[in-house]
Amino acid sequence: MSEELSERRLRELVNRLDSRLHTVQVLAEVLLDNAGLRPCIPGPYLNEYREGAVMEAVILLSRSSQEDFWQLAKSEKWPLSSL
Numbered sequence: 001m002s003e004e005l006s007e008r009r010l011r012e013l014v015n016r017l018d019s020r021l022h023t024v025q026v027l028a029e030v031l032l033d034n035a036g037l038r039p040c041i042p043g044p045y046l047n048e049y050r051e052g053a054v055m056e057a058v059i060l061l062s063r064s065s066q067e068d069f070w071q072l073a074k075s076e077k078w079p080l081s082s083l
Contacts, residue, residue, distance in 0.1 A: 010075055017068040024061045027054055 030046075031054055037044040046054065 010072065013068055013072050013075075017065055017072065020061050020065040020068070024058055024065065027058045027061070031055065031058070 031051065034044045034046045034051060044051070
């Protein structure tokens with residue numbers, strides 16, 4: 001594989017990982033806000049089913065991010081200096 005192609009794939013992996021980590025953070029903040037609204041009126045904006053679906057999405061995104069991180073960690077070089 002050419003050096004340029006390898007560098008591009010690593011950069012794409014880093015960008016994908018960064019995007020997923022940001023998404024997980026936003027979803028976690030939504031869940032936290034929702035939990036804070038439970039004792040209030042009119043109550044949380046996510047019912048139990050929807051809250052569970054968002055939690056499942058957070059778990060799946062976290063696992064995917066972890067896989068990408070390990071793939072990046074196993075690579076021969078880190079393209080972070082060029083970001």
